[in-house]
Amino acid sequence: MSLDRSEIFLNYVESFNKRIEALHRAEEYFRQSSIIEAVSIPTNKLGKFLDRKIEEFNNTITQIDRDFLDGLNPDLAHREDYSSARKEIRREFGVQRAELFGLIYRVIDDMIEKRSKIDKNYHEDLAAIESKFMDGKIDQTEYINTILGDF
Structure with a gap:
């Protein structure tokens, strides 16, 4: 049984919209989870962490695209047109x-x-406080309160 063109088009639009929603959810998940996890990772290990998150995200995107392409209706007028349409969609x-x-x-x-700037500013502030303490401009109590106040 062959579907008419309008039904095929509506099915395609529905599938495409579901794909877009899935991509948005995946992107939002990646963004939130990466930021939350990245805060607790030392800067020197951030590269490996981000590579892993990008690989995870890429796999998710690939699966979403694969599911979308597999869901297209192969009952079109000509299989060659369908095949070329799939290739064009994959390219896009x-x-x-x-x-x-x-x-x-x-x-x-x-x-x-931003994280480097925060680290740099923190270390500069810490050095300035230590310098003031060493120069006698602030007493030990103020020094300890200032340092502990940052934590």
Whole structure:
């Protein structure tokens, strides 16, 4: 039994919208879980952690795309047209994935840069407080309260 073109189109649109929703959920999960976990990871181990998160995200995106492509209705007028349409959709997914990962790497770079600035500012502030203490500008109680106040 052959589906008419409008039903095929509506099924495609519904599947495509589900794919977009799944991509948004995956991206949001990646973003939130990465930020939450990255806070507790030392800067020198952040690269390996982010590589693992990106690999996990890439696998999720690949599965979403695979599920979408597998769900397309093969009962179209010509199998060749269907095959070429799948190839074109895969090519477009590749382009979109590259753009998405470009954005993700920019977010990661921003996270690393912000964390480095925070670490640098903290160490500069700590050095300034220690210098004031060593120079006798603040007493031991104020020094301890200032240091412990940061924790």
